[in-house]
Amino acid sequence: MYVPNRLAGRVRVAADVGLGVLLGATLLGTVIALAASWGGRYWLSDLAAGAVGSAVALTRRRHRLRAAVAGLGVAAVAIAVARSAGLPAEPGPALALALAVLVGSALRHLPPRSAGAVAGAGLAIVVGAQLAFPSSSGGGLGAVPALNAAGWLAALAGGLGLRLLAARRAAATERVRQDERLALARELHDVVAHHITGIVVQAQAAQIVARRHPERAGAALAGIESAGSDALAAMRRVVGLLRDTDDAAPTGADPEQLGELVRRFADHGPPVRLRLPDGEDTSDWPPEVASTVHRVVRESLTNVARHAPQARSVTVTVARDGTALTVEVVDDAPPAGSRYPHRAGYGLVGMRERLEALGGTLRAGPGPEAGWAVHASLPVPVGDRR
Structure with a gap:
C-alpha cells in the first residue's frame, strides 16, 4: 500500500467534486438570469449546452483529448444554433468554464502537438463567438465573447504553467535518479574489492592445503567456488548501473555505524530507538547492502528533522527474515496533512532508485494514527549470510 498515491486519489476526487459544485452553481445562476431577462424558455438552450459541457469536463480524466474535442464540438454547435435561432449568446458562463477546464487539462497533460x-x-x-455575437456598441468584444476569451487565457496560463512545473519536477527527479545510479556505480568498486579479496585469500590457502594435504584440496576449491558465486550475485545487482569510469570509490558504510548515526541525530532531535537483528553479525553484510541500509536510515532521519x-520519538528497526532484510523508520509526529506531500520529496526518489536497483522495494506514507513511516525491503541471498 503506497499511501501518497491513495492521498492523491482523494485530492483528485475532492477537486472534481468542487468543480462539479462550481459548474452547477454557475449553470443555475445563468438559468435564473436568462429567465429573468429573456423570459419564456430561452434558458433551455443554455441549460442543455452548459449541462453537456459540464458533464464532459467532469469526465475528462478518462480520455483528455476526446473530452476536449467533445467539449469544443458542443460549443461550436451551441454557437451555430444560438445564432441561427436567435437564442442567447453562446457559449454561456457554465460552458465557458467547462471549456477552460478542458483546454487547461489538455495543455497540462497531452503531447505538445495535441495540446497545441x-x-x-x-x-x-x-x-467564432465574437463573429456570431459582436458587441452591440459596434466595437470591441461582446460580453459573451469577452467571457470566453478570459476563460481561454486562464486555461492557457494555468495549463502551460502546470506543464512547466511538472517538466521541471521530472527533470529534477531524473537528476536525483542519475546521481543515485552514479553513486551505486562507484560503490561497485567496493563490492569487487570485498568479494575478490576473499577469493584471493581462499585461493592462497588452497595452494597451501594442496601441497600439505592433497585430500583436502576439493573442499578448498569448493569454498572458492562458493565465494565466486557470492561475488557474481553481488556484482550482478549493481553492475547494470555502471555509468561512470571514475575510480574514486566512496567509503562504504558499515552497519555498526548505524549506532553512531542515530546518536548524532538524537543530539539535536527527538530520541531514537534502534533495533538490530538479534544474534546476527551485521558486519558481514555485503557492502552494497550495508550502504543501502545506512542510506535509508540517514535519509529517513533527515526527513524527520526537516x-x-x-x-517526540523515532524508532529504527532493522530485521532479517529469511533472505529479506527490512528497514523501518517510524516517527510519532502529530497528523499534519499539508506535511505529507513535502515528506515525499527527492530523498525518497533516491532511496527508491537504490532499492529497486538491488531488487528491493520502498513504501512511505503517513501512519495509521499519526507520524510517518518508511519501510524498505532488500533481498539478501542466503550465500551472503556468512
Missing part, C-alpha cells in the same frame, strides 16, 4: 491543436481550437471558439519537528 486543442489550444488553437479553443481560440477558434472565442473568435518535516516533523514535533515528533
Whole structure:
C-alpha cells in the first residue's frame, strides 16, 4: 500500500467534486438570469449546452483529448444554433468554464502537438463567438465573447504553467535518479574489492592445503567456488548501473555505524530507538547492502528533522527474515496533512532508485494514527549470510 498515491486519489476526487459544485452553481445562476431577462424558455438552450459541457469536463480524466474535442464540438454547435435561432449568446458562463477546464487539462497533460491543436481550437471558439455575437456598441468584444476569451487565457496560463512545473519536477527527479545510479556505480568498486579479496585469500590457502594435504584440496576449491558465486550475485545487482569510469570509490558504510548515526541525530532531535537483528553479525553484510541500509536510515532521519519537528520519538528497526532484510523508520509526529506531500520529496526518489536497483522495494506514507513511516525491503541471498 503506497499511501501518497491513495492521498492523491482523494485530492483528485475532492477537486472534481468542487468543480462539479462550481459548474452547477454557475449553470443555475445563468438559468435564473436568462429567465429573468429573456423570459419564456430561452434558458433551455443554455441549460442543455452548459449541462453537456459540464458533464464532459467532469469526465475528462478518462480520455483528455476526446473530452476536449467533445467539449469544443458542443460549443461550436451551441454557437451555430444560438445564432441561427436567435437564442442567447453562446457559449454561456457554465460552458465557458467547462471549456477552460478542458483546454487547461489538455495543455497540462497531452503531447505538445495535441495540446497545441486543442489550444488553437479553443481560440477558434472565442473568435467564432465574437463573429456570431459582436458587441452591440459596434466595437470591441461582446460580453459573451469577452467571457470566453478570459476563460481561454486562464486555461492557457494555468495549463502551460502546470506543464512547466511538472517538466521541471521530472527533470529534477531524473537528476536525483542519475546521481543515485552514479553513486551505486562507484560503490561497485567496493563490492569487487570485498568479494575478490576473499577469493584471493581462499585461493592462497588452497595452494597451501594442496601441497600439505592433497585430500583436502576439493573442499578448498569448493569454498572458492562458493565465494565466486557470492561475488557474481553481488556484482550482478549493481553492475547494470555502471555509468561512470571514475575510480574514486566512496567509503562504504558499515552497519555498526548505524549506532553512531542515530546518536548524532538524537543530539539535536527527538530520541531514537534502534533495533538490530538479534544474534546476527551485521558486519558481514555485503557492502552494497550495508550502504543501502545506512542510506535509508540517514535519509529517513533527515526527513524527520526537516518535516516533523514535533515528533517526540523515532524508532529504527532493522530485521532479517529469511533472505529479506527490512528497514523501518517510524516517527510519532502529530497528523499534519499539508506535511505529507513535502515528506515525499527527492530523498525518497533516491532511496527508491537504490532499492529497486538491488531488487528491493520502498513504501512511505503517513501512519495509521499519526507520524510517518518508511519501510524498505532488500533481498539478501542466503550465500551472503556468512
